[in-house]
Amino acid sequence: MRSLYSDRVPWGDLTAVSLVTSWTVDPLQLAPIALIAGAYAMRAHTLARRNQPVPGWRIALFILGIALLVVALASPIAAVAEAELFSFHMTQHLLLGDLAPLLLLAGLTGPLLRPVLALPGVMRLRVLANPLVAFPVWSANLVLWHLPAMYEAAVEHSAVHALEHAAFFSAGIVLWLPVLETLPAPEWFGTGAKLAYIVGVRLVATVMGNVFIWAGAPFYDVYDTGSEYLGLSPEADQSLAGSIMMLEGSVVTIVAIAWLFLRMAQEGEARQTLIERGVDERTARRAVRYRRWNELA
Numbered sequence: 001m002r003s004l005y006s007d008r009v010p011w012g013d014l015t016a017v018s019l020v021t022s023w024t025v026d027p028l029q030l031a032p033i034a035l036i037a038g039a040y041a042m043r044a045h046t047l048a049r050r051n052q053p054v055p056g057w058r059i060a061l062f063i064l065g066i067a068l069l070v071v072a073l074a075s076p077i078a079a080v081a082e083a084e085l086f087s088f089h090m091t092q093h094l095l096l097g098d099l100a101p102l103l104l105l106a107g108l109t110g111p112l113l114r115p116v117l118a119l120p121g122v123m124r125l126r127v128l129a130n131p132l133v134a135f136p137v138w139s140a141n142l143v144l145w146h147l148p149a150m151y152e153a154a155v156e157h158s159a160v161h162a163l164e165h166a167a168f169f170s171a172g173i174v175l176w177l178p179v180l181e182t183l184p185a186p187e188w189f190g191t192g193a194k195l196a197y198i199v200g201v202r203l204v205a206t207v208m209g210n211v212f213i214w215a216g217a218p219f220y221d222v223y224d225t226g227s228e229y230l231g232l233s234p235e236a237d238q239s240l241a242g243s244i245m246m247l248e249g250s251v252v253t254i255v256a257i258a259w260l261f262l263r264m265a266q267e268g269e270a271r272q273t274l275i276e277r278g279v280d281e282r283t284a285r286r287a288v289r290y291r292r293w294n295e296l297a
Contacts, residue, residue, distance in 0.1 A: 024079065030074060040112070069096065072100065085223075085232065090245055091244055096172070097168030102180075123183075129186075130189075131193070134174045138201070142171070145164050148220055179256070198257065213242035
């Protein structure tokens with residue numbers, strides 16, 4: 001299979017073609033995204049007709065997640081990632097493996113997922129919502145695909161590249177499942193434990209980001225051409241990739257921790273109110289965790 005790097009294009013030639021118009025339409029990559037978006041729209045419409053509308057903010061987050069998938073796979077980011085720059089490839093992977101999965105899961109609700117959850121064997125996937133499973137799966141995937149042999153195989157072979165993208169997206173879904181509890185997480189994994197989980201995830205990403213920033217010599221031969229693209233040497237490109245990884249992780253972590261702290265405060269107040277109204281402590285704790293305290297009240 002032809003290497004993605006078999007015909008290297010200097011950055012100057014890329015700009016001459018105009019990156020603004022260098023969007024690619026690959027049906028094999030875009031068809032699944034269109035299918036997911038269409039299924040979501042149909043189910044949301046059905047629920048709206050049943051007077052069970054999906055909150056507008058969830059729909060907006062899901063649409064944004066779909067948009068990020070399209071940007072990652074069809075925009076000039078993908079074109080440059082497959083041409084010369086590791087930093088663009090890193091950006092693509094962060095969109096595919098972190099931001100898009102987070103937004104897509106945040107856009108889902110129980111009623112939206114009910115037809116999927118009713119399918120045989122789907123509830124067995126609940127094991128992936130266990131942080132003791134999700135964390136090592138995500139970490140192993142991140143490290144594995146950044147090993148030089150695996151990374152360069154993905155760059156040079158289209159089939160491996162597609163597998164890499166699928167693995168990043170799937171691992172991103174697994175990463176956020178315990179936090180958003182699209183499938184129920186273990187009872188012990190409350191808001192405080194979720195805070196520790198997110199910190200642990202970001203520590204792993206921070207270590208890897210620092211490795212890229214301070215390594216000096218490029219890890220991947222496909223980028224070590226001795227040439228500069230967009231004014232970046234291979235060493236600077238790799239350092240920029242690590243910086244992008246750390247910046248994205250920091251922003252997501254700050255937002256997630258702020259959200260969890262606010263949620264923790266709200267849950268404490270709601271739980272205490274339910275207990276004072278005579279609800280037993282375990283029932284109150286479960287109702288608060290799944291945001292159902294108004295039903296008991």
